[in-house]
Amino acid sequence: MCYKAIIFDLDNTLLNFDLCERKAILGTLEACAISLNLHGITETIFLQIYETYSSQYWRQRDVFTPNELIEMSYESTLTELNLKIEEISHLGEIFWEIFNHSSVLEPDVYKVLTVLARNYRLAVITNGFISAQLPRMQAAGIEHFFEAIVVSEAIGFAKPSPEIFYHALSKLNLTSAEVLYVGDSLKHDYAGATQVKMDFCYYNKKNQNLPQEAKPKFMINELLNLLDIFK
Incomplete structure (x- = not known):
């Protein structure tokens, strides 16, 4: 990869x-x-x-x-x-x-980000309000891991619109082929990543059955499994 x-x-x-x-x-x-x-x-x-x-x-x-x-x-x-x-x-x-000051992390987030940040540039694309998303990341103590944080309110486009993905790519100065996107929503994350030809890792923590047309590059039910992908 x-x-x-x-x-x-x-x-x-x-x-x-x-x-x-x-x-x-x-x-x-x-x-x-x-x-x-x-x-x-x-x-x-x-x-x-x-x-x-x-x-x-x-x-x-x-x-x-x-x-x-x-x-x-x-x-x-x-x-x-x-x-x-x-x-x-x-x-x-x-x-x-x-x-805006709630900081309930998914399991093992800090460990996963710490390990991945050693070898990869990290970013976030999120739908929501600037006044909510950024303070919540700060309260959780994870904002420093990310080179770019793209919030839908700030740019006027929300997932699954391809524009928000292209905006993130421009901030990183990378192509779609150079990036993996990780998310929990087929409707917003997978659909958006697919439109810009970006590989997608589906965080399927509830082990839901995928519709036949959904074919993510990777699928995990624990964030720790990401570290296995990037060994």
Whole structure:
């Protein structure tokens, strides 16, 4: 293999997005002194309802600000569960403060990056907001590993758009053939990498069956397996 660089997805590849989000959702309730236990509501039920509304509202992210989307998600969830809070305008700020400083790493991330950085240039391509992605990497203590960090908000293109991949390649001054991309999403990561003819390593941590048309160059279910590929 003649790779000169490895580009990583961020959420659910290097950082565990689901756990970071869960921490922020529940942490916001705690900060507002809302006790689910006192109302006989489990965390699981609250999260299920919240995430249902959240997924609906985030489809309108071109219309509303991130704070507004979070506040709408809380308001609908609290209303459905008959929980009352006098003021919701600050919930978005609290949520982002917690979320943006969450640093739940996927297993063995630091070890893998430490080893790979000895011989390869490293970069990140991530969909999301600059105000969230960069602080989360800093909180996790991994930002120093990466020569380039490309965030969709900063350039106006998001995965799987090929433009965001070409932007990263231009920052590294490399061709697609010189780079391996590692990510957990066939829809965003694999589709985007394929469009620019970049080899793809599928981080399939849930051991899901691949659709017949998906043919990643490599597939791993643990990030440590990357070190076997680059022996």
